[in-house]
Amino acid sequence: MLKHWPPLNALRGFEAAARLGSFHKAAEALNLTQSAISQQIRSLETYLEQPLFHRSGRSVSLTDAGHDLLSTTQSLLQHLAVGIRRLDQYRKPNQLVVNTSPAFARHWLLPRLADFHQRCPQVDLWLFTSFEVPDMATETIDLAIRDDLSAQAECSFSVLHQDLLYPACHPSLLAASARTTLHGEREMDWSHWQLEGGEDVGQQGKGLNFSDPGLLLDAASEGLGVALVSQLLARRAVEEGRLQALSVQRVRGPAWACLVHRDSQDDLLARQFLDWLRGALA
Template identity: 90%
Template sequence: MLKHWPPLNALRGFEAAARLGSFHKAAEALNLTQSAISQQIRSLESYLEQPLFHRSGRSVSLTDAGHDLLSTTQALLQQLAVGIRRLDQYRKPNQLVVNTTPAFARHWLLPRLADFHQRHPDVDLWLFTSFEVPDMATETIDLAIRDDIGPQAECSFTVLHQDQLYPACHPALPEDGRTTLHGEREMDWSHWQLEGGEDVGQQGKGLNFSDPGLLLEAAGEGLGIALVSQLLGRRMVDEGRLRPLSAQRVRGPVWSCLVHWESQEDPLARQFLAWLREALQPAPSL
């Protein structure tokens, strides 16, 4: 790797001169003097220790090395321009960055976002999902809603909802020879057994899922029986894609919220949290 990079201005000057075939035209395009362009090219050639242009009077043409560098430089400058333009999203005046798990986003939040947007159309919501818990002190996140978080520095921490779990499968799944779908943490059948859950025919072998959202979808697709979240699975039950196998419920994950201290007085964050708490109000038992 290079210990020192050539100056960006020299690369811009080289690209303009190479593209336009003239130091004079490059100087006009970049609002510089021709001598400044010439100096940039000379410094770049000195740095690379080889010529980039053939010079004949006032006309110039690229050497083989110049042609090679031109394609690299144009790709670099284009990528840099795209990256800089992308930063505009961080300057949106009403932006609210919300982090959550893919499962919560897909199965609970996404079906309800239309309601939030209708109530608060001025909030420019950026939904950022991740399997890993974010570091709120270093990442640009206003608030996080997850079932795998605890208190963090520079944040307020609030418990939002105590979930419950129950075994379920697709209504059309035959009772004989049902495949057992296994999840992680609370969605593992060992948790159901430790909490005193009844035997519903679960087996130790079967299909295994690290993502609770995929586990839920697999059950809804009729792949087998799974221990599912009452919060995340309610929509699939209402749609007739899931049928509880027991009236019993056991303790599930705790859904909590972290709000960065810089966002605690932000009216956008307050609007979202108020809507979230209202939407998370317990529904009637199944």
């Protein structure tokens, strides 16, 4: 990484002059004097130790190095503008930032969000999904709902729902003589089913492997094979006829838990969301 960066104003002046093809027009666009733009460009060229413009009277054109830098600078300024605009969300007075896994968001929370929004329209919910458990002490998150949580400093921890697992597949595969085995991770691994005393449903050691339990559930619902699925997350697929159990047995699954940051524990929005969540999980 560079130890010293060129001034941002110099990059803005360069981008405007290159885009408009004129120091004078760049000065007007940025509400500066033409001499200020010229000075910014000269300082940038000195820093880079090479010219960025061909100068001929009042007209200017980019050198090869200037063309290269223009592409980089425009991308940098665009990303910076987007990042700054994104900060607006932190000024929203009724915002609630909720972290969860992509699987829970897609298969359980998303189908029920309309109900929450109808009940609590004043809550400006920001759903932040991640595969990794967030660090609640350093990230701007009010609460997290996941199946891989443990206690963290500066947070209250509570278990919301004890999940169950069972083998399932698409109804079209029920009569199939051979089915591909779909493998997940952690509790969704078939070794967990066997250790918990689950019956043999024809699962094999080889097959297709998924690190995301949401994709594992999608694959089973699409008829790719038989998988060990979450009873909680699979509920909608079962109701829609896209998934059917292969056994009446159920084994212990992950515990869905909640972390609430201490700064949000007495927040009305967080309490409303948690009350709704507990009712929906019941």
